[in-house]
Amino acid sequence: MHTFDDIEIRRPELATSYLSLLLAQPGRPIALFAPRRVGKTYFLDGDLTPAAEKMGFLAVYADLWLNRTFPLDAINQALEEALDDVNVPLSRLGKIGKTKVKRVGALGASLELGAAPRRRSLPEKPELRMDSLIARLAADSDKPILLMLDEIQALGHSAGGEAAIATVRAVLQKHKKKLVAVFTGSSQEALGEMMMSAGGPMYQFAQLLTFPFLDIEFLERLASHFRKVHPTKTLDIDALQKVFAHIGFKPALMKDIVKEMSAEGMTDVNLALAHFMQDERNFLAWQSVFSGLQPLEQAVLIILAHGIAPMGKETISVLAAVPTVKATLAKVRAALDRxxxxxxxxxxxxxxxxxxxxxxxxxxAKTYIPNYIAAGKLIQTSST
Ligand SMILES: Nc1ncnc2c1ncn2[C@@H]1O[C@H](COP(=O)(O)OP(=O)(O)O)[C@@H](O)[C@H]1O
Ligand SMILES: [Mg+2]
Known part of the structure; x- marks a missing residue:
């Protein structure tokens, strides 16, 4: 290990335990839940995929967040790519091997290759297409399939989301002998909602599991690398743990903070966090998220940041009096939902x-004070 960036926590036992669970309950997928940026995708890619391949599975990954409008298309595209990988041999040699030789020329001079094996084309309708793709992939690869659907709550947010969920469910049921599935989601309530809106079937169908955060091992690895770089200095693991929890167990963020400490040779992690908060790059990113919001959304965000109930009677009446906002309970609720x-x-x-x-x-919370909302404008405090 040479830099902080090389620190990787691998979780093969966790991967194996999920796979055993899947094998013990054919047709029932598992849904892993954890907030954003805590390492779900990293785990699917770096732990679950290799563990599954070792067990003889063909692993297929689809990121539904990437194609939020048409999530079924994202799934189908991933399946099609996997099918291509299985069927299209990489070398010309492979190609000759797979296509039947139609006719060998009189003197053996012209070796004409048969057309690539043809089959009925896949259905256009995404629902049917997914079904056919799974069937073909299992047949052509001669392997069971592990389908990983990352950020599956995107299915619930898309137009026709309910139909999409029903399709995923039906396909998983139909092919349960050769298909297992793992979903991830970063919003437990969105998934719960999605399962309910699908008429409940998904709710009993997928097993919801809390995806565990990285533990103290990660912090110990950071601290031990820090000691290598600064042999006379030690990081306090307890303090690191507190900050790690404070930032929501996000490993990349934690690495950034410790890297910063290492660059400056400091050991006070709380001070490092304070520096981090004042870093202009973070500041600009947060500010741009905030400015992209509508006035009512901004007001609601400030209220939430200060721990005030956004739909409380008093809150609504204050917000209602603000000319730029003119809030009602329904509007606040819609803003929260957006x-x-x-x-x-x-x-x-x-x-x-x-x-x-x-x-x-x-x-x-540090930048905006809720009192100012009542005056009709959001005024930045001078504390930053
Ligand atoms: N096990 C791990 N070891 C080291 N770094 C990790 C680990 N898991 C996640 N990370 C870091 O955190 C970042 C975010 O993880 P990611 O898997 O994208 O989160 P999620 O999918 O939950 O939003 C990764 O890009 C990586 O830098
Ligand atoms: Mg992810």
Whole structure:
């Protein structure tokens, strides 16, 4: 290991345990839940895929967040690419081997190759197409398939999302002998909602599991590399743990903070966090998210950042009096929902709406004071 960036935590046992669970319950997928940026995709790619391949699976990954408008197309595209990989041999030698020789010329001089093996074309309708693709992929590869659908809550947000969910479910049921599936989601409530809106079937169908955050091993690895770079200095693991929890267990962010500490040779992680908060790059990113919001959304965000209930009677009456906002309960609710769908807010059961990114929340709370909302404008405080 040479730099902080080379620090990787691999979780093969976790991968194997998920795969055993899948094999023990044919037709029932698992859905892994954890907030954004804690390492779900990293795990699918670096742990689950190799573990599955070792067990003889063909692993197919689709990122549904990338094609939020047409998530079924994202799934189908991933399946088609996998099918190509299985069927289109890489070398010319392979190509000759796979196509039947139609006719050998009289003197053996012209070796004419048969047309590539042809089959009925795939159905155009995405629902049927997915079904055919799975069948072909399993047949052609002669392997069971692990289908990984990353950020599956995108299915619930798309137009025709319910139909898409029903399709995924039907296809998984139909092919349960040769297909297992793992979903991930960064919004538990969105998934719960999606399962309910699909008439409940998905709810009993997928097994919801909480995807575990990286543990102390990650922090120990960071601290040990720090010690290599600064042999006379030691990082306090307890303090690192507190900050790691504070930033929502996001490993890339934690690495950035420790890298910064290493560059400056400092060991006070709280001070490092404070520096990080003042870093202009973060500042600009947060500010641009904030300025992209409508006035009512901005007001609601400030209120949430200060821990005030956004749909409380008093809050609504204050917001209603603001000329630029003129809020009603319905409008506030719609604003909350929009920001949740945009991933800015989370809405965990029993907790209610909260700003997803803890540091963004700290930034908003520090920069804007809710009293000013009542005066009709959002005034930046001079504290930053
Ligand atoms: N196991 C790990 N070891 C080291 N770094 C990790 C690990 N998991 C995640 N990371 C870091 O965190 C970043 C975000 O992880 P990612 O998998 O994209 O999160 P998610 O899919 O949950 O949003 C990665 O790009 C990587 O830098
Ligand atoms: Mg991800």
């Amino acid at each position: 920001m949740r769908k945009a991933g800015i807010l989370a809405n965990p059961p029993k907790i209610g709406y909260m700003i997803e990114d803890r540091l963004f929340r700290d930034y908003i």
